[in-house]
Amino acid sequence: MKLKLLCSLALFGLLGAFAKAADPDFLSKDNWEGLEKYWKFEGSSIIGKTDANPGFNTFFCSKTKYTDFELHFDVKLTGTKWTGNSGVQIRSEIFDKEKFKVKGPQCDMGDRYWGSLYGEGMKEGMLKASKWDDVSTVLKPDDFNDYYIKVVGKKVTIKINGVTTVDQEFEVLPPAGVIALQIHAGNPMEVIFKNIKFKNLAK
Incomplete structure (x- = not known):
């Protein structure tokens, strides 16, 4: 009960921080590109779906x-x-x-990778693995999970349903780059991103 209360308070704080922060250009359809057969906007949500193995990770x-x-x-x-x-x-x-293949740091999701920071296409591989014992207590399989990412300088913070999984600096972090959503190679899958809030801290 105590953990759930702390997580709820943490989520409330995050929502408050975004109350006046939305960047309308971020979610503009003109700001996004990828393989149209796999990705679509549905209202303000972004959906990625495969009906067969694409044979490669695409973004x-x-x-x-x-x-x-x-x-x-x-x-x-x-x-x-x-x-x-x-x-x-x-x-x-x-x-x-x-094929819209991407390389760089990835805030991961799926199986025991939820909340980890992985180097997609990077020689370093896993940059920081989340602690599954912590994540598994709050993760909601086959349901919506609250995901928070903050990047400032060399520091990356990741939270899953209010639980911090990554909060440290990474020297290999590039100075700038695109934000990209992943569809993984393999069997059919679907990922839905909704209630997306973005704040550009560089402005």
Whole structure:
């Protein structure tokens, strides 16, 4: 009960911080690009879905590059245990525009990776693994989970349903780059991002 109360208070604080922070340009359809067969806007939500294995990880990418920011959203991920996987790239780079492949730090989600910071396409691989014992107490499988990301300088903070999973500096963090949402190669999956709130801290 105490943990749930603390998590609720933490979420309330995050919502308050975003009360006057929305960046209307971030969610503009003109600010996003990717393979249309997999991605779509539905109102203010973004949905990624595959009906068959695409054969590669592909991303829905912001056209704008960002440095410091806060990103807060609810996310629902469905798929098999091992292939229901997604994530949010921060300060990343598109290296294959035909397939929208991306490399850079990824705020991970799926199976035991929820809340980890992973180096997608980076030689470092896992940058910081979340503690599953902490995440599993608040994670809601096959339902919407509250996901919070803050990037300032070299520091990255990640919270899942109010529980902090990453909060430290990373020397390998690029100075700027796109934000991108992932569809993972493998069996059919769907990821829904809703209630998206973005604050550009560099402005």
